[in-house]
Amino acid sequence: MKKIIQSILVLLVFTFIACQPDTDTDPQPKTVQKKEGYAEKPKNIILMVGDGMGLPQITAGMYMNKNKLNLERMAYIGLSKTHAADNLVTDSAAGATAFACGIKTYNGAIGVDVQKKPVKTILELAEDNGMKTGLVAACVIQHATPASFAAHVDSRHKYEEITESMLNTPVDIMIGGGQKHFDERVDKRNLLDSLRKSGYQVIDSTQKWQNMDFTSEKVAVFTASVQPKPFSQGRKYLKKAANRSIEFLNKENEKGFFLMIEGSQIDWGGHANNIDYVVSEMKEFDDIVGEVIDFVEKDKETLLIITADHETGGLAINPKSMMNQKIEPGWTTDYHTATMVPVFALGPGAKDFKGIYENTAIFDKMKKLYGF
Ligand code: MG
Ligand code: ZN
Numbered sequence: 001m002k003k004i005i006q007s008i009l010v011l012l013v014f015t016f017i018a019c020q021p022d023t024d025t026d027p028q029p030k031t032v033q034k035k036e037g038y039a040e041k042p043k044n045i046i047l048m049v050g051d052g053m054g055l056p057q058i059t060a061g062m063y064m065n066k067n068k069l070n071l072e073r074m075a076y077i078g079l080s081k082t083h084a085a086d087n088l089v090t091d092s093a094a095g096a097t098a099f100a101c102g103i104k105t106y107n108g109a110i111g112v113d114v115q116k117k118p119v120k121t122i123l124e125l126a127e128d129n130g131m132k133t134g135l136v137a138a139c140v141i142q143h144a145t146p147a148s149f150a151a152h153v154d155s156r157h158k159y160e161e162i163t164e165s166m167l168n169t170p171v172d173i174m175i176g177g178g179q180k181h182f183d184e185r186v187d188k189r190n191l192l193d194s195l196r197k198s199g200y201q202v203i204d205s206t207q208k209w210q211n212m213d214f215t216s217e218k219v220a221v222f223t224a225s226v227q228p229k230p231f232s233q234g235r236k237y238l239k240k241a242a243n244r245s246i247e248f249l250n251k252e253n254e255k256g257f258f259l260m261i262e263g264s265q266i267d268w269g270g271h272a273n274n275i276d277y278v279v280s281e282m283k284e285f286d287d288i289v290g291e292v293i294d295f296v297e298k299d300k301e302t303l304l305i306i307t308a309d310h311e312t313g314g315l316a317i318n319p320k321s322m323m324n325q326k327i328e329p330g331w332t333t334d335y336h337t338a339t340m341v342p343v344f345a346l347g348p349g350a351k352d353f354k355g356i357y358e359n360t361a362i363f364d365k366m367k368k369l370y371g372f
Contacts, residue, residue, distance in 0.1 A: 042303035042348040042369050043256035046246070046292060047099065047362075050285050051092055051145055052267030054311025054341050060275065060327045061282030067323060070290035074306065074344035076351050080359045081340055082310045085114050088338045092267065093156040095309025095359065096148035102363030110144065110162060111152040118152035122363055124169055125372050126258040132172045133257060134245045138228055138238050138281075139264035140178030142166065145309065149260055160185055167194055170218065172257075173248050175241040177224035179205050184225075195220050210240050214248055230265055230277060231284045238263070239288045246295055256301075256370075261288065270312025270336075275329040278315070296347045303349045303369060307362065308341040 050057070062069045084094035084107050091107040098104060101111060101119040113119050123133045137146040142162040147153070151165035163181040166174075182191040192202050201216035203209040209221050221241070229235040242261050249257035263285030269277030289306060296304045314332030321328045343362065345353035349369040353362075 037300050039301045039348045043301040045303045046259045048261045048306040050263040050266050050308045052270045052312030053308035056315035057278050060279050064279045069286045073293050074346045076345045076354050078343040078353045079340040079356045080343050082359050089336050090310050092309050093144035096145040098359040099362045100149045102360045108156050110147050116154045121149050122366050123149040123258050130255045132249045134173040134249050134259040136241045136245050137176040137262040137264050141174050141176035142178045145262045173219045173245050175221040177228045179222035180225045232280045242288050267312045273331040275327050303347040305345050307343040310336040311339045312336050
């Protein structure tokens with residue numbers, strides 16, 4: 001009898017332990033991905049870039065968000081060395097070209113090497129392999145980060161040339177600002193018509209696109225004529241854009257997709273040395289991270305990589321900072337810094353992103369995991 005009671009007690013204790021829910025303070029990293037049923041190799045890759053999102057920006061967002069971020073749900077973490085070919089401090093063009101093409105290049109280069117020769121991007125390789133592709137940004141779609149995946153131009157400042165170059169890459173869905181570089185050009189051409197001729201549904205910046213049906217094989221959504229506003233001033237589209245792009249790319253798609261989503265303006269908060277700007281952009285980005293993780297955890301065939309091109313502002317979180325109330329910032333520059341930035345990964349192949357490596361290795365790892 002005593003033995004039976006003992007066994008029941010042991011069983012009860014085990015059941016109790018096993019049924020404990022994951023709490024916010026759970027120190028266990030989610031590194032048991034196989035048990036969670038992820039595929040061996042990714043069919044899809046989503047690369048999320050927080051422009052200028054170094055550790056201080058992430059930390060500031062976290063402490064101003066009740067000490068919690070969705071980024072904490074990412075299973076594997078690494079560090080990336082961000083330097084450019086010609087400068088220890090990279091800009092966003094060389095930084096994005098490193099992810100897109102796997103090369104170190106000069107600051108300002110959009111998808112070209114140090115000799116200014118075009119280099120095929122991961123997005124173009126995905127297209128070549130019959131996959132679908134997408135670019136989503138909180139800035140003009142010709143801006144350095146998105147452009148480096150779909151254009152080859154020797155300078156980030158040549159917006160009109162970048163726009164033309166992007167027309168040669170059949171990105172399946174593009175969402176961002178920058179309509180005027182298509183239809184209010186110095187050369188007077190209307191490249192929105194060129195988009196339509198090559199099969200795009202074009203939704204211009206005056207249309208309320210968020211609940212519109214996507215009716216073509218390819219979609220270009222312009223969210224602004226020029227630059228979209230900061231999040232705090234009413235730009236709310238990025239989350240919807242991310243969700244709708246994933247839905248669009250994943251629908252009836254056997255071959256898989258590549259999608260880049262950029263939180264573009266974390267960087268601009270850094271350039272402005274404006275901590276409130278950094279924090280609001282960071283929180284918006286992390287909110288979207290949460291939704292993308294929900295998709296990845298359900299889908300099981302999508303690898304999610306989240307990283308930054310560089311840190312911006314040389315931000316320090318100084319004494320007098322208070323949880324949820326204020327960050328007392330210290331800035332060392334209104335430009336970028338050369339500090340390493342974190343790389344977070346979740347899903348099939350995520351463990352490859354542990355460790356310390358060059359930013360160009362992110363391209364190499366993606367290429368290898370796709371099997372190109
Ligand atoms: Mg950018
Ligand atoms: Zn910048």
